[in-house]
Amino acid sequence: MQIREHLFPESVEEALALLAKEQGRARLIAGGTxxxxxxxxxxxxxxxLVDTARIPxxxxxxxxxxxxxxxxxxxxxxxxxxxxxxxxxxxxxPEGCGWVGGPQIRNRATLVGNVVSAQPAADAALPLVxxxxxxxxxxxxxTRELPIEQAYRGxxxxxxxxxxxxxxxxxxxxxxxxxxxxxSRMMRRQALTLPVLACAVRLRREGxxxxxxxIVLGPVAAVPLRVKEAExxxxxxxxxxxxxxxxxxxxxxxxxxxxxxxxxxGAYRKEMVRVMVRRTIQTAWSRxxxxxxxx
Amino acid sequence: xxxxxxxxEGWARPGQTLLDFLRDELGCTEVKKGCxxxxxxxxxxxxxxxxxxxxxxxxLQAEGSSLTTAAGLGSRENPHAxxxxxxxxxxxxxxxxxxxxxxxxxxxxxEQQRPxxxxxxxxxxxxxxxxTGYTKIIEAVQKASGQGTGQGGED
Numbered sequence: 339m340q341i342r343e344h345l346f347p348e349s350v351e352e353a354l355a356l357l358a359k360e361q362g363r364a365r366l367i368a369g370g371t372x373x374x375x376x377x378x379x380x381x382x383x384x385x386x387l388v389d390t391a392r393i394p395x396x397x398x399x400x401x402x403x404x405x406x407x408x409x410x411x412x413x414x415x416x417x418x419x420x421x422x423x424x425x426x427x428x429x430x431x432p433e434g435c436g437w438v439g440g441p442q443i444r445n446r447a448t449l450v451g452n453v454v455s456a457q458p459a460a461d462a463a464l465p466l467v468x469x470x471x472x473x474x475x476x477x478x479x480x481t482r483e484l485p486i487e488q489a490y491r492g493x494x495x496x497x498x499x500x501x502x503x504x505x506x507x508x509x510x511x512x513x514x515x516x517x518x519x520x521x522s523r524m525m526r527r528q529a530l531t532l533p534v535l536a537c538a539v540r541l542r543r544e545g546x547x548x549x550x551x552x553i554v555l556g557p558v559a560a561v562p563l564r565v566k567e568a569e570x571x572x573x574x575x576x577x578x579x580x581x582x583x584x585x586x587x588x589x590x591x592x593x594x595x596x597x598x599x600x601x602x603x604g605a606y607r608k609e610m611v612r613v614m615v616r617r618t619i620q621t622a623w624s625r626x627x628x629x630x631x632x633x
Numbered sequence: 634x635x636x637x638x639x640x641x642e643g644w645a646r647p648g649q650t651l652l653d654f655l656r657d658e659l660g661c662t663e664v665k666k667g668c669x670x671x672x673x674x675x676x677x678x679x680x681x682x683x684x685x686x687x688x689x690x691x692x693l694q695a696e697g698s699s700l701t702t703a704a705g706l707g708s709r710e711n712p713h714a715x716x717x718x719x720x721x722x723x724x725x726x727x728x729x730x731x732x733x734x735x736x737x738x739x740x741x742x743x744e745q746q747r748p749x750x751x752x753x754x755x756x757x758x759x760x761x762x763x764x765t766g767y768t769k770i771i772e773a774v775q776k777a778s779g780q781g782t783g784q785g786g787e788d
Contacts, residue, residue, distance in 0.1 A: 341647040342647060343647055375670045387691070439671065440759020441741075441755075442759040443689070445684055446686075446689060528754075529759075530758060
């Protein structure tokens with residue numbers, strides 16, 4: 339790794355100016371748990387590191403005036419995993435964050451980094467897609483909000499250019515009393531491993547039916563996969579085993595997992611998609627039943 | 634940076650890992666270099682109160698920080714309760730993972746005084762041991778937290 343400089347700007351503007359000056363030769367670094375490995379393996383061309391550590395205001399989980407929660411770019415997996423408020427009102431997110439690496443990794447790795455690394459198996463990103471998260475994106479002279487699904491290129495990889503722009507925060511809405519979410523994960527051992535499959539679900543309940551659903555899977559495609567047909571089927575009429583099965587079948591049909599020595603055959607994982615989707619829907623629904631009184 | 638209570642200075646190259654800096658510049662060879670990519674945990678240190686893999690932190694990111702290695706917990710003459718418990722439980726064979734393991738145990742016990750077995754497993758989940766099968770390591774952490782393992786072991 340031939341890093342020429344490691345810089346510590348003290349504002350977002352300064353960081354963006356440094357990136358602009360280096361014209362693609364510089365990259366942002368926060369937790370570094372992905373980037374440092376990539377740099378070692380020389381997978382990423384980079385001469386200058388622009389570190390976000392000394393930029394104030396990036397480290398908090400805060401409720402904003404508009405009712406959304408702002409997760410700053412410095413927020414780590416450990417912070418999200420331990421947030422009581424997120425556990426109560428956005429459970430899929432801390433559940434997912436809790437599966438990332440081991441404690442050492444979670445203490446450094448950031449949620450924003452997990453999104454920008456754009457792995458289809460990312461344990462923080464899948465729930466963020468289910469939560470309709472929005473990224474606050476800063477580039478020279480401009481701040482904009484980008485729905486998280488648009489942060490991925492269809493062919494895989496991130497649509498965000500870390501040599502030029504910076505995600506300064508992730509914005510999410512907490513569940514109200516009619517909403518719940520869940521995350522589940524299937525893996526070969528119980529820690530420090532990427533998932534064979536993972537599933538994030540968010541449901542909104544109106545009476546005896548699901549009125550809105552998000553069902554997100556990974557890694558079964560180049561990006562976190564939102565299965566809209568399954569979401570639609572789940573909302574068709576009274577909630578029950580039949581609805582759940584039809585959604586699970588649709589998810590199985592939509593997923594195209596590859597054969598993998600590590601993760602298992604594509605056919606096996608396609609079958610397991612149905613199981614995971616079914617169970618995760620059931621978990622989310624059971625949480626809703628708990629909130630609203632009688633199931 | 635402050636290493637085990639003493640201020641230490643050295644020149645770090647941009648891009649140099651904290652692990653290489655500690656070993657090569659400061660001579661802290663108790664910090665072990667295993668996989669070099671955040672999989673094994675043998676290079677664990679406690680950086681400003683948080684357990685981290687020093688192979689994934691860049692030395693310059695730790696400038697001005699306070700850091701604890703296994704050598705900062707205790708000495709041969711005066712071992713820390715966790716180190717003593719590892720000895721008594723026979724929780725090591727080759728010893729390569731041990732500096733990282735005792736620091737992971739320290740970080741865990743700093744947050745939870747009497748963790749149950751599941752919490753211990755989770756607290757140590759970032760550290761691989763290829764010798765012991767973990768059972769005795771878990772026993773050692775129980776022992777260090779004053780929890781009996783069926784054979785006494787109060788400290």
